[in-house]
Amino acid sequence: MEDILSVMKKRHSVRRYKNLPLTEEHARLINEEVEKVNAESGFSIRLMVDEPEAFKAGKPHYGSFAGCRNYLVIEGPKKNDELAGYWGEHLVLFAQNLGVNSCWVALTYEKSKVKAGEGREIYVVIALGYGESEGVPHKSKPADKLVKGLEGAPDWYRKGAEGAILAPTAINQQQFRIEPCGENTVKIKALPGPCRKIDLGIVKYHFEACAGKENFTWFEED
Numbered sequence: 001m002e003d004i005l006s007v008m009k010k011r012h013s014v015r016r017y018k019n020l021p022l023t024e025e026h027a028r029l030i031n032e033e034v035e036k037v038n039a040e041s042g043f044s045i046r047l048m049v050d051e052p053e054a055f056k057a058g059k060p061h062y063g064s065f066a067g068c069r070n071y072l073v074i075e076g077p078k079k080n081d082e083l084a085g086y087w088g089e090h091l092v093l094f095a096q097n098l099g100v101n102s103c104w105v106a107l108t109y110e111k112s113k114v115k116a117g118e119g120r121e122i123y124v125v126i127a128l129g130y131g132e133s134e135g136v137p138h139k140s141k142p143a144d145k146l147v148k149g150l151e152g153a154p155d156w157y158r159k160g161a162e163g164a165i166l167a168p169t170a171i172n173q174q175q176f177r178i179e180p181c182g183e184n185t186v187k188i189k190a191l192p193g194p195c196r197k198i199d200l201g202i203v204k205y206h207f208e209a210c211a212g213k214e215n216f217t218w219f220e221e222d
């Protein structure tokens with residue numbers, strides 16, 4: 001995989017797609033990665049290829065989609081929002097590295113077309129495909145508002161922060177705060193907001209992937 005921070009910098013939400021199925025090669029690689037994630041996480045994520053139904057009923061303004069025929073259904077055991085975010089973002093970045101664009105979608109898809117299995121929950125879907133464009137970087141709150149203690153911080157912490165700020169969050173709310181907490185411990189807090197726990201999992205994935213899991217442990221505050 002290309003350097004993970006570069007992949008994160010290239011990823012933006014894409015809502016207008018070329019009306020195409022994923023190539024066989026891309027579908028195969030993503031399916032293989034989905035299988036690995038499911039085996040490790042206990043989730044039952046599935047890839048839908050060339051299936052336009054879930055994106056037919058676009059809402060008029062925020063979140064209207066065009067040409068989307070492929071998506072991931074993020075399904076798993078109930079009350080596991082944070083892991084849904086964590087593993088979903090792993091797959092988003094895996095796809096981005098292949099040149100496949102994406103968008104997390106919690107609201108603006110046709111929910112009746114995507115059914116959960118017994119005892120399972122569908123957290124979100126993730127649109128996948130070849131964008132009409134690569135999207136644009138999201139506006140961000142100032143780095144020092146989101147992440148405390150950057151000045152004089154070790155390299156891994158600064159890299160983690162850089163990754164966290166690039167994380168997608170629902171309605172771009174960035175309702176998380178990160179701060180150092182002792183030498184190799186990092187505190188992360190999810191503030192109130194839509195999909196706060198899914199966002200938390202996504203942001204943690206970004207921070208970990210850039211900082212290196214071996215360099216720190218999480219201290220979590222609710």
Ligand SMILES: Cc1cc2nc3c(=O)[nH]c(=O)nc-3n(C[C@H](O)[C@H](O)[C@H](O)COP(=O)(O)O)c2cc1C
Nearest residue numbers: 012013063104105106107108138168169170171172
């Ligand atoms: C959990 C979650 C749910 C989202 N739900 C929707 C949605 O229902 N419709 C939509 O158009 N975008 C949705 N988004 C995309 C966000 O609006 C987008 O990630 C955010 O504005 C940041 O932009 P970026 O992804 O380009 O960095 C969602 C994002 C996340 C993380």
